[in-house]
Amino acid sequence: MNRQLAQTLAATPLPAIDAMLDTRHGPILYLEDVSVSFDGFKALNHLSLYITTGELRCLIGPNGAGKTTLMDVITGKTRPDSGAVFFGQRIDLLELDEPAIAQAGICRKFQKPSVFEALTVFENLELALHTNKNPWHTLFFRLTPRQRERIDEVLITIGLRNHSQHFAGILSHGQKQWLEIGMLLMQEPKVMLVDEPIAGMTQHEIERTAELLLSLQGQHTIVVVEHDMAFIRTIADKVTVLHEGAVLTEGTMDEIHNDSRVIQVYLGAAC
């Protein structure tokens, strides 16, 4: 791991990262020829994928297509066997570990909502807030008025303002999902990786989630993994289909919908 770069990222404010992050050529994430195998099973098989700055990209694919592994590779949880993963032109993500990647601005919502149930909603957001995250700084940390305002803004955005002092453990499943999206926002992400955001949500909550993601589009680059096709149709401009660890095809929802290979992959086993 590139320790020096990691330490710089851990302590630096956002503008410094902006200076380091070079997206002049368009893409903010470059994955080239990435392979990951677990005990001989190829979870990712020479996968190449480019995510453009500011876009909202949906990733779909049947179970085992490699969607979650792909997120694991980008966030530093899994090391690929081969290939290159770059954040902008210059930051090599394979040199960084999970905290450094998170501090650099690639933030992730997990498939299973993982909020801290012993802490309040407010404290969950405070924990996620982008700031210097070394232990001594954290020990003496006090919220500035501006940061408190930011937490209030996010509380309103995710509709949990009235729950701010409640323990996260008592929230409904849908509310936990929202809180986790709120925690992503607190991290001031450049790239948001959102794994199954609407699992366990009511129709009303699904609609509001779609609105939320659409409103964030442009300010942040968003990658959404979902199974719900109706939901994807509402939010996506571009959809990437993964199959057996590689990109099967990319395009708009209509193009994907009419692609015979996609139909085969999805329905092949069933028909």
Add this chain to the structure above:
Amino acid sequence: MKHLLFAHHDKFSRTIVLALAILTIGIPLLTLLTPVESVFHCSAYTLSLLGKYLTFALVGLSLDLVWGYCGILALGHGAFFALGGYVMGMYLMRQIGARGVYGNPELPDFMVFLNWQELPWYWLGVNHFGVMLLLVGLVPGLLAWVFGGLAFRSRVTGVYLSIITQALTYALLLAFFRNEMGFGGNNGLTDFKDILGFNCQSEAVRVALFFLSGLALLGSYLLCHAVVHSKLGRVVMAIRDQEARVRFLGYRVELFKLWIFVFAAILAGIAGALYVPQVGIINPSEFSPLNSLEIVIWVAIGGRGTLYGAIIGAILVNYGKTVLTGLLPEAWLYILGSLFVLVTLLLPQGLVGWLRSYTKERSA
């Protein structure tokens, strides 16, 4: 809900702070102001016994930080206590000077007995009180830093971590048993004469040591309370509940664990240093894994993750130990063991958890 919980939290917390303050000031005052035959006058024996409980409460408190808040079940916490104790023991040995059995002004008796000609390098300097104070924190802290640094960076967690902490204290036990180590072998360090020029056995020194133990416990409690209510405390609790998730928020989990582990080790070292002059001896048995397990049991019985639970547990269990080992010496370990099992099964939140739900029911 949080508001309610906090009110309780604070009520218990305030009670324990008040009780400790009264104890720390009251008992020394009573002893100094009342004549020897008065009921309020504590004997030197009682003072040392109570002082010993306070030092145990301090180790319990420090373990609660590691176990109750950070989720690291450390089964070797007694090692840091013993190291702090050994540093104090070395200082006290050097104070004996030429008054030892062999009358050597420089070397402690056991070194003369081993035919050593000069002090080993690590015994130099500890005869200064200030250096000793520094080392009381530094030695346990350094060990915790090296050990924790390696273990946490390699992401050793759960039962594996518990086992290697136990191995650590066992290794130290074996090492300190060896005469060549230069710490008095299995006899350890004892026959202390004076501390800062005052006789260790005198009432004034006993009172002062009791007072300092109380003060150290109270100060550490307030410090720990501040730590767990800081943002660092919340990060640590988050690590306890979902370690992997915390990394994706940008926190270096290993550094936070290390911070807590080293901080707790220093507190344990201070407790050990206060313990040794009050009991008058330190030997390798303090490194025994059993001692570390006992600390875990105090915290479990008192109620972990509350800080004051550890203090209450340590004092109650040790009081019970004093009474019962007098009455039924063979039965104590069985009683301790069954107490641990019963509390784990029936009161998973410990005594204070039970007390808390009881008072909540009553007020509801």
